Every structure is written in C-alpha cells, then in structure tokens.
Amino acid sequence: MSKTLQAIRGMNDILPGQTPVWRYLETSFARLLDQYGYSEIRLPILEFTELFARGIGEGTDVVDKEMYSFLDRNQESLTLRPEGTAGCVRAVLEHGLTGGGQVQKLWYAGPMFRYEKPQKGRYRQFHQMGVEVFNQPGPDIDAELIILTARLWKALGVSEAVSLQLNSLGSSEARARYRDALVAYLQQHFDQLDEDSQRRLTSNPLRILDSKNAQTQSLLVEAPTLFEYLDEESKAHFEGLKARLDAVGIAYEINPKLVRGLDYYGRTVFEWVTDKLGAQGTVCAGGRYDGLITQFGGKPTPGVGFAMGVERLVLLLETLDCVPKSLTPAPHAYLCAFGEPAEQAALKLAEELRNSLPNVRLLVNLGGGSFKSQFKKADKSGANYALILGEDELAKQVIGLKPLRNDEPQQLVAWADLAQQMADYLN
Known part of the structure; x- marks a missing residue:
C-alpha cells in the first residue's frame, strides 16, 4: 500500500476556515503601511546561500543549524529564505534604490523557512510581515516604526496584551569591546555554562545573554553590561528614541539582555512581547542595521526595520477572542x-x-x-x-x-x- 500523502512536518496548510483571519491581519497591516507612506516590495523565496551567511552571520543558530540549503543543477548553493531583511537589502543594492541618499520605506510579506522543532507558534514554514527603511539615520525613524506597530496593536484590539522591550547594542566597536569583556568573564565560569552557551562563547557570545537556561542566567547577574561600553553617539541616539516614545505616550522596558539572534543589528533593538502565548512570547522584533549594506559591498547606508510573525499574531487574536465576527459575511x-x-x-x-x-x-x-x-x-x-x-x-x-x-x-x-x-x- 502506498504511503498516505501528507504535508511536511512543520509546514502547514492554511484551510478555508482559517484564511479569513489571515486576510484580515494582512489587510490591516497593508492599510496601516499605506497610511504611513510605505511601499510594498516582493522578494524571491530562494536566494544564494552566501547572502544569508554574510548578512545574518556565521556562527548564528539560523546559519549554522536552521537553514534549508541545497545545491541546484549548476551546483550552486541556494537557500529558502529564513528571514526577509537580507533579501530586501540585496534588492535595494542590486537595483540602486538607495543611491544618492534616496530614502526607501518598504514593506513585504510572505513565507520564511527554518529547520526548527515544530511547536505551537513556531513552524518550519512560517509567515512574516516586515518593514525596512533605508537612509534615515536618526532616532525619529526608529520611533516611527515602534509607533506604527503600536497603532496596529490598537487596531487589532491586542494593545493590553503586548509590551515593548528596548535596548541599544551600540556601535560595532562598542560591541567588540563588550564582547571581549563578556567572554573574559564567562570563561571564568565555563564549566557552569550550559552546552549551547559553551558553544556560543567562541562563535556568538552576545547570544548567551538571552539564554533560557536558569543557571546561565544566574551567572549573568554579575556579568558586565553592554551599557557600560556604549559609545556616546549611540547613547545620544537611544536617548532620542526614548524621548520620542515618551512624547507620544508609548510605555517601554529597558532590557539590557535583548540582543536579537541576527548579527547585523547595531544600536536600537526592540521586541514586542506577550505572556499570552506561553514560550513563544515575541510577536514583533527589529532594530537598526546600519552596516549591513556595507557588508554586501555597498556604500554606508543607514537601515532599520522589523518583522512580525503572522502565525503568532493570528494565535494571539484567537486567544484573546479579538477576531471580528464579520470576517466571513453570509451571501446576500x-x-x-x-x-x-x-x-x-x-x-x-x-x-x-x-x-x-x-x-x-x-x-x-x-x-x-x-x-x-x-x-x-x-x-x-x-x-x-x-x-x-x-x-x-x-x-x-x-x-x-x-x-x-x-x-x-x-x-x-x-x-x-x-x-x-x-x-x-x-x-
């Protein structure tokens, strides 16, 4: 008897009974971005593997363990995109969209792919809606991105269920100095670190800061903090961001251990989190990546963006009973x-x-x-x-x-x- 056909584990069908809430969420997002003057860009699902290795960073979990990569018939290594920023940066660089200091305010939506252990709110094929802005160096654009996401939460009726966490990663030089200090501290306690953190100590030590291991977290209490190593320009940028959020009344919490899992971030990083979905608490995350276009061979170009997970937001809407009743109106x-x-x-x-x-x-x-x-x-x-x-x-x-x-x-x-x-x- 032939094997019963079924979907690949972690890659799910979205059935007719589910699609109305997806369309509602995607339409709400697109309408909001239209209000703020952002333009849609549509990107390939497949890219050369080198794009993500260079952009996301060797030593990250995404590149080392989670990418779907394969050789095509020309023996070139291709990868199903694990996130949207690297492809968007490649596109604006390839087509000269940021040349001459042109400001680009872009958004995209679609499936992403990571080889992870499937669980509620985390899948191997998942969907993101994202925003990327180029050639805006100041804290005002950081604030706008956070403000528009706050407006989306209000429109969806989930404002009371999400909270904002902020941090600054400073300049690359500041992070390098902090990295050295953190590694020196943690090496003294190497035997007490969990296995993942021991591996990260040589490959990506800042990721140890958001370890889920309780013993590792207890060691970090006495560790040096990134704020101690921030450069003055990054401090001023962060203060400017906080002042703008204060001005519009958006509450936030400073989380010095918020580092994000992708190497290209610098200065502002932020996450919107919820305690309504168990372990999968992050519903939107982003930050600045001013050096990423340079890594791809372009001229220095400021960049900032965020991405939000559609599956988690749909789950949040359903958990909070915030799905409008009229999404599938009866025929007349x-x-x-x-x-x-x-x-x-x-x-x-x-x-x-x-x-x-x-x-x-x-x-x-x-x-x-x-x-x-x-x-x-x-x-x-x-x-x-x-x-x-x-x-x-x-x-x-x-x-x-x-x-x-x-x-x-x-x-x-x-x-x-x-x-x-x-x-x-x-x-």
Whole structure:
C-alpha cells in the first residue's frame, strides 16, 4: 500500500476556515503601511546561500543549524529564505534604490523557512510581515516604526496584551569591546555554562545573554553590561528614541539582555512581547542595521526595520477572542434555477446583477437539483434571500424573491427591476 500523502512536518496548510483571519491581519497591516507612506516590495523565496551567511552571520543558530540549503543543477548553493531583511537589502543594492541618499520605506510579506522543532507558534514554514527603511539615520525613524506597530496593536484590539522591550547594542566597536569583556568573564565560569552557551562563547557570545537556561542566567547577574561600553553617539541616539516614545505616550522596558539572534543589528533593538502565548512570547522584533549594506559591498547606508510573525499574531487574536465576527459575511442572495433554460438565464442575470451591484454577495446554485434540495442549500448558505427562477418565471421574465430570515411573503420582481430591488434591500 502506498504511503498516505501528507504535508511536511512543520509546514502547514492554511484551510478555508482559517484564511479569513489571515486576510484580515494582512489587510490591516497593508492599510496601516499605506497610511504611513510605505511601499510594498516582493522578494524571491530562494536566494544564494552566501547572502544569508554574510548578512545574518556565521556562527548564528539560523546559519549554522536552521537553514534549508541545497545545491541546484549548476551546483550552486541556494537557500529558502529564513528571514526577509537580507533579501530586501540585496534588492535595494542590486537595483540602486538607495543611491544618492534616496530614502526607501518598504514593506513585504510572505513565507520564511527554518529547520526548527515544530511547536505551537513556531513552524518550519512560517509567515512574516516586515518593514525596512533605508537612509534615515536618526532616532525619529526608529520611533516611527515602534509607533506604527503600536497603532496596529490598537487596531487589532491586542494593545493590553503586548509590551515593548528596548535596548541599544551600540556601535560595532562598542560591541567588540563588550564582547571581549563578556567572554573574559564567562570563561571564568565555563564549566557552569550550559552546552549551547559553551558553544556560543567562541562563535556568538552576545547570544548567551538571552539564554533560557536558569543557571546561565544566574551567572549573568554579575556579568558586565553592554551599557557600560556604549559609545556616546549611540547613547545620544537611544536617548532620542526614548524621548520620542515618551512624547507620544508609548510605555517601554529597558532590557539590557535583548540582543536579537541576527548579527547585523547595531544600536536600537526592540521586541514586542506577550505572556499570552506561553514560550513563544515575541510577536514583533527589529532594530537598526546600519552596516549591513556595507557588508554586501555597498556604500554606508543607514537601515532599520522589523518583522512580525503572522502565525503568532493570528494565535494571539484567537486567544484573546479579538477576531471580528464579520470576517466571513453570509451571501446576500442565493439564486435557484430549475431546468436548463432557466439555468442559462440565471447565469446571465447573476452577471448583470454583479455588474449593477459590485458589492453584492451572490451565490448561484450549480449542479441542478429539486426545488427542495436547492432551497435547502440556499438556507444553509446563510443568505438573506433566495432568488427563484423556474419555467413560469422565465416565460414572464420575472424572478421570485423570497426572504429566508423572516416570514415575509415571496414577491415577483421583473428582471429589469431586480438590481434596484436588491439595492433597496442591501441599504
């Protein structure tokens, strides 16, 4: 017996009963970005592996353990994108979108891929909505990104369930000095570190700061802090960001252990977190990456952005019962037709009705059936009205209009008057 076909573990179907909330979330995000003057960019799912190795950083968990990479027929290494920033930076650099100091405010959405242990809110194919801004060096754009995400939480009704965490990673020179100090401290306690942290000590020591191991966290209490090594320019930038958030009334918590998992971040990093989803608490995260375009061979170009996980936000909306009830509205009418001539006329009538009333939700019965079976389908559809077209109605060029949600009697409406009659009902 052949093996039953099924989806790859951690790569899930999004079924018709689930897609309305996805579309609601994606539409809300796109509408918000339109309000703030951002433009959509659509990026390839596949990139050369080198892009992520150079951009995300050798030694990160993403590059070392989580990427889906393979050799194509030309023996070139390709990777399913694990995140969106590196591809967006590649695109603006390749097409000269930031040349001459051009400001670009971009957004994107789509699937990402990481080989992780699947669990609730964390999958191997997951979806992100992200924003990237180029050639805006000041703290004002950092503040705008945080402000617009706060506006999205309010629009979705989840503001009370999320909180903002901030940190500054300083300049690359400041991080290098801090890295040396942190490594020197942790080497004194090497045997007490968990296995992951021991490995990271030589590859990516800053990631030890957000270790989930309780014993490692207890060691970090006495460790040097990044704030002690921040350069003055980064301190001023961070103070400017905090002042702007204070001015608009956005609350935040300074988290000195917030470092993010990707090497390209510097200065501002932030996360919106929730305690409503168990272990998967981060719903949106980002920060500055002013040196990333230089890493890809471009001229120094300031950059900042964020990404949010669609699966986690959908889960949060459902957990908090914030999914609007009207996402899948019932059809306005269900058109029943009896006999071949009536069925042909029904299709023509339906298209005329859709032309006259672009917002009408109209279902046409397909596959024939008795009067009883078609009426049963009309009622099950949730439609407010049944439109009835049989031999007698066809001969007289009228149609029966029967309310399904009250006891009002059926009436006959001339074909020429149907659009106006329906418009009156819709209003």
